[in-house]
Amino acid sequence: MEKAILYDSSKCTACRGCQVACKSWNEHEAEETTNRGSYENPKELSPETWVKMRFIETERNGKFAWLFARRACMHCTDASCSIVCPTGSILKTEEGFVHIDQEWCIGCGNCLYACPFDIPHKDHHHTGTAMKCTGCTSTGLNRQDAGMAPACVTTCPTGALKFGNRDELIEEANQRVADLKAKGMSNANLYGKDELGGLHVMYILDDTVEAYGLPEDPQVASSTVIPKWLTGVATAGVIAALPLWFVFKRKQELEARTKGGA
Amino acid sequence: MSLGEMSWNWQIWIDLWAAGMAGGAYLVAFLANKFSGGKYTSLFRTAVITGLPLAIIGVLLLVIDLGTPIWAWHLFVKFLPAAVMSMGTWTLFTWIVVGFVMIILWIVEWDANRNCDKYSAGIVNFVKKLDGLLAWVGFIFAILLMTYTGVLIATTTQTLWADTLLLPSVFVSSAIATGVALLIIMTMLLNKINEGRGSGWTFSEDLIGKLSKSLMGIIIVEAVIMAVYAIWLALTGDAGGEAINILLAGDLAIVFWTLVVGLGMVIPLALLFLTRGRNALMVLATSSACVILGGLALRAVITVGGQL
Secondary structure (H helix, E strand, O other), X not given: OOEXXXXXXXXXXXXXXXXXXXXXXXOOOOOOXXXXXXXXXXXXXXXXXXXXXXXXXXXXXXXXXXXXXXXXXXXXXXXXXXXXXXXXXXXXXXXXXXXXXXOOOOXXXXXXXXXXXXXXXXXXXXXXXXXXXXXXXXXXXXXXXXXXXXXXXXXXXXXXXXXXXHHHHHHHHHHHHHHHHHOOOOOOEEEOOOHHHOEOEEEEEOOOOOOOOOOOOOOOHHHHHHHHHHHHXXXXXXXXXXXXXXXXXXXXXXXXXXXXXX | OOHHHOOOOHHHHHHHHHHHHHHHHHHHHHHHHHHOOOOOHHHHHHHHHHHHHHHHHHHHHHHHHOOOHHHHHHXXXXXXXXXXXXXXXXXXXXXXXXXXXXXXXXXXXXXXHHOOOXXXXXXXXXXXXXXXXXXXXXXXXXXXXXXXXXXXXXXXXXXXXXXXXXXXXXXXXXXXXXXXXXXXXXXXXXXXXXXXXXXOOOOOHXXXXXXXXXXXXXXXXXXXXXXXXXXXXXXOOHHHHHHHHXXXXXXXXXXXXXXXXXXXXXXXXXXXXXXXXXXXHHHHHHHHHHHHHHHHHHHHHHHHHOOO
8 A cells, every 4th residue: 555745834833853853763963064044954965864844935925934845755656766776776665665775775876866856865974875765664764664654754743744545645635735725825736646656755835836946847867768878879870870981981982983984 | 066075976977988989989990890891800909909998997987986886796686777877887798798709709810810720710710700790799789888878877857967868969979089089099009009010900091091081070970969969958948058058158168168179179170170181190199189088078077067
């Protein structure tokens, strides 16, 4: 049965309890950071930070407003990271959560550049492997197998994070979006139901996808891989075969014909 | 993002450049030999012997660049055709093995040719047939090798690399240009080394002239492909415009215009054009070296530009 995490931005207070719970459960160290003029901290995801809250500064009705957004692996059905992984070390659980087998990852970095959400990060200092949220399915720390929700969900004090059957969460999310629209939030929408074959982390957004800085139409990195192979091969044919044929064969034939004619 | 923070660094640029050049040299020498009715076997063998170390250096750099180099063997446990790096690893491996087997066959052939008996003639005959078959296999894998260098970074979500279909074409055209340039330098070098020795490893001025003409044509095609790639990317939208601007007017513009365009295309093209029809070997060697360095600069700006 497919499971999912549902994040409701309209209920989130950006307390960052989820960030701390994630670090605590996965035994990650705190990161030393500097003030960058934002409550958002640390600056980016890293091998030590698998979940972080974004503080997006915006204007609503001429007034300053925050938009809070969770930033972590979206656990795509069509996961680019898994497709491009050359060792097959990025795996999916039956429930749909994507995790990196740390025993098989070689740290090539391909998944870092294939992810449409820029989620995996390479641990340059310790393991040398790629790291990201596992949905608490890491070997030895697997909460889902133990019948528990991921640590971030369990710790959320406002109910902004929920974990459960994906289909049921979609129904609940659609109802919530309808309620938000009824309250005047006309841009409210559900993100992740269909994107990339369906995400296993879905967002209820109270504003547009663009306002939350999410890709509106994320693409699987390998969606155009066959045409790209073909253009490369065709180029080899056109750029090499034709000029070389002309220089090495055609000219030889012409020279032979000229000599024969003379 | 600073250079130190990037996951794909100089090892990757050099791998993409070296593997591409090895494939390009093989392709050009193979086709030149085929189109000339087997007249340039020495050129083909030079391409294989020169290309193999380049490909091996590329593989070693790829391994060094891994986060866990001692686990590089994990790449050879599974063949995953949808994963371009897996496809590339197996392509490189196959191409290197084919090249090695061909070199062994040439040594066997050379040895058998020294003994002019009936048994040796049979060996030579068998070796030639097998060599001919392997040359075709190597040809197919050379094309895949050149193409893989572009498809690898194009199968991502980085705008500069992925938002057009033409990055593999840019890399393939550069691989062929650098491959021809490498062959020109190698033929001139071998001529110099074997001057007056009566060795079979010398090359006619006619061949070097033909390679020089081919290089001019290929540089022009490469420039056209790059221009179309840049225009296409700019037309994909704001993100594409910003991405190509990094090369054309942004952080990497100086490297792009001076090394990729100036050194790698304009200078060699101008030199080759001005000395066409003349026996200007130093100019030809200089032009070829410029093309090779320009090819390296191209891999560098594209690889870095996509990570900024």
